Amino acid sequence: MYQLAEEPDLLKAVLPVLFLEPLAGHVIGSTNQPGHDFIFFNVIAAGPSSAGILNYLLAIFPFAFLVIYLLFRSGIKSRRSRIEMGRLMFEMNSRLHEQAKAEKAFSGEEQEYQLMLKRHPDLMIKTDPEGRFLSVSRTFCEMFGRKREELIGTMSYPEIHEEDRERSALQREALFNPPHTCRFEQRVRAKDGWRCISWSDVAELDARGNVRAVIGVGRDITELKEANEEMLLAKKAVDCAADLVFWIKPDGRFVYVNETSCLALGFTEEELLQKSISDIDQIYDISKFMELFRELKKRKNMLVESILKAKWGRQVPVEIKVNHVLFGDKEYMIAFARDITYRKKAAKELSRAFSEITHLKEQLEAENVVLKREIGSLGHRSIIGESTVMKRVMSQVTEVAGTNSTVLITGETGTGKELIARAIHEMSGRRDRPLVTVNCAAMPSTLIESELFGREKGAYTGAFTRQVGRFEIANGSTIFLDEIGELSLESQAKLLRIIQEGEFERLGSTKTIKVDTRIIAATNSDLEKAVEESRFRRDLFFRLNVFPIEVPPLRERRGDIPLLVWHFVFEFIERMGKSIESIPRPTMEKLQEYSWPGNVRELKNVIERGMIMTRSTTLRLTLPKARHVEEPNARTLDEALRNHILKVLEDTRWRIRGRNGAAEILDVNPSTLESRMNKLGIDKPAGKAR
Secondary structure: OOHHHHHHHHHHHHHHHHOOOOOOOOOEEEOOOOOOOOOOEEEEOOOOOHHHHHEEEEEEEEHHHHHHHHHHHHHOOOOOHHHHHHHHHHHHHHHHHHHHHHHHHHHHHHHHHHHHHHHEEEEEEEOOOOOOOEEHHHHHHHHHHHHHHHEOOOOOOOEEEOOOOOHHHHHHHHOOOOOOOEEEEEEEEEOOOEEEEEEEEEEEEEEOOOOOEEEEEEOOOOHHHHHHHHHHHHHHHHHOOEEEEEOOOOOOEEEEOOOEEEEEEEEOOHHHHOHHHHHHHHOHHHHHHHHHHHHHHOOEEEEEEEEEOOOOOEEEEEEEEEEEEEEEEEEEEEEEEEEEHHHHHHHHHEEEHEEEEEEEEHHHHHHHHHHHHHOOOHOOOOOOOOHHHHHHHHHHHHHHHHHOOOEEEEEOOOOOOHHHHHHHHHHOOOOOOOOOOOOOOOOHHHHHHHHOEEEEEOOOOOOOOOOOHHHHHHHEEEEEOOOOOHHHHHHHHHHHHHHOOOEEOOOOOOOOEEOOEEEEEOOOHHHHHHOOOOOOOOHHHHHHHHHEEEEEHHOOOOOHHHHHHHHHHHHHHHHOOOOOOOHHHHHHHHHHHOOOOOOOHHEEEEEEEHHOOOOOEEEOOOOOOOOOOOOOOOHHHHHHHHHOOOHHHHHHHOOOOOOOOHHHHHOHHHHHHHHHHHOOOOOOOOOOOO
16 A cells, blocks of 8 residues: 655645645644554644534545545556646635635625615515516515515415506516516505506526526606606696696797697697797787886786787787796796687677667667557557567467467466466457466465365365356366466366366266366476476376467567567556656666566566656656576576565565565565465565565
C-alpha cells in the first residue's frame, strides 16, 4: 500500500479539498502508525455554524470516499497523476464554494422578496404556468379576505366579472409568447364588492426559455375609474348644453370649447382651439377683449351681447354670461353664450305688431256702435259667440238636436252648459214640451231618488202624499240632469235602467212606468276618474257619453267677450232703466285680459256691479283682482274646482249667502255650494261669517 503521508504535494492538494479550507484550519493532527494503510484525521467541528459544516461534510463525503478509494485501489505511483488528481479535486472544491455563495445570495434575495410581499401597497402574486399560487402579498390577502395558507398551491383566484373573463384569459395566454408580458384591467369581486384592478404581468423563464412562473403586480384603480367617469360625465354634460361654452385665456386664446360651440359655428374643436376670441367675434377685437377682461376681474361676472362669425359666414347674435375664474395661479374667462337669433327676430316682429295695434285702436272704438246693434238683435237666451270654438260647439248642437241620442255636456262652472242643453231641446222635435231641469247636487241624496222617479203615499216616513217624479213629467220631452256626477250609486242604477229600457217604478210602488224621455246630462267633474275610483258606474258613463260636447271656458274664447259684455249691458239697461252708450277701450281690453275663473257667470256679475255703480252714459267697471287659473297645474277637474271655490271664498271673506256672497258670484244655490264644499274638503276658518 502507498503511504499517502510520504507525498506532501498530493497531501497539500487533497487535504484542502476534503477538510482544510471549509473548516478554516481546524485539522489539528495526523499520524502514520505501522501496519495501517491510510491516514486518520482528528477534526474538531467548530465554526460559525455546526449545521453548515455538517451539511458540507455530507455533501463531500461521497466524492472524498471515491477519490481515496481509487487512489489506494490503483496504487498510484506516478507523481504527475497524483498532481492532476489534486488539481481536479481543487477545482471541485471551488465549484462547491461558488454554489454555497450563490445559495447564500439567493437566501438574501428571498428574504427581501418576502419582505416586499408583506409591505408593498400593490397586489403581488406569483403563480405556476397552470395558475396555482406560489406566493401572494399581504395586500392581496387583505383585499379578498383570504389567508396566505389558504391560497398557496391552489387555483382559488377571486371571481372575475363575466364581461372581463374572456379578455383576461386571452391576456394570460399571451404571456406564453414573446415578449412574455402583458397589461390589462379586470373587475374582480373583493370582500367589499367589485373592484377594478390594473395588472402588469411578466413571465419568468427557465434556462430553456419555457415559462416556469408568472409574476403579477396589480393596482386597485376603482376610485380612479369612478373619478374618470365623473369627469367624462361632467364634460359630456357641458358638451350637450344648449349654450356655447368657452374657456378663454387673458390673451384671448381658447383653451376649451364645447361641442355646441363647434356645431353652432361650423368649426372643429381643433380649429377653434387654434383661434382667439377676436377671430370669431365681430364686436370684441383683442383691445376690447382686454378691456372687458380687466373690467371682469373687478366685477367677477357680467352679461354682454355680441355677434359671432360662423365658418360659413352666418352672423350669430348671442347673449354672453362671462365669469372670472382663478385656477391655481392662472386666470381664465368662462363664457356662456346663448344664441338669441329668434329673440331678436321676435322683438322685431313684436315692434311691427305693436305699431299695427296702435293703428287699430281707434278702429275698434268705431266698431262698438255696430256691435251694439248686432247684440240688440239677439234674443235673451241666445248663445253669444263668434269664436271658432263656439262655432264648433254650435255645429255639434245642430248635428245632435234632431236625434233622440243621449248627450253629455262637460265644462267648468259658469260656462253655460244649461244654455247648450236648452239650445239642443229648442232645436229638437220635443221643443213643444217644456225642458225639465234637475240639479242633482242641490238636493240631499235621501230625496234625489223620489224627486227623479216619484213616490207613493207612505213610501217612507214623511211621505204623506203621492208625488210624480221628474222623469214622468218629462215624458215626451227632454230632461236635463245637471251635476250628474253627484248621483248616488243606487240612483245611478235606476237611471241606467231608464236609459236602457225606458221604464222605472216609483218609490213604494211595484207598478212599472214606461216613459219616452230624452236625457241630456251635464257635469263639471271628471267622470272618467270617478269611474276609476268606483264612484260612478262605468256602464252608465258609456250610456251617457254617446255624444259628448265640451263647452270651452271664457279664457279660451276671449274674442267673444265684447259681444257678451254688450249683451249683458242691454239686459241690465232694461232692468235698471239706465242709458249706456259707450265702454272705454282700455276697460274692454282689461276685460279680455282677465282670466275669468268664474267664466261667463262671473263676467255677468261684474257687468251688473258696474251698471249699479255707473252714473253716466259711459260704463265704468271695477275688475276683480287677477287670479291665476290652475288649468295647466290642476291634475283633476275636482282640484281645479276646489281651487276656484277657495279663491272666490277668500275674495268674499268667506261670505257664502247674501248680496255679493260666494254663492251669488258663482251663481249657485248656497246649499249647493255648502254641499260641494263638504265634498271637496273645504272647511270654513274659525271666525269667518257664513
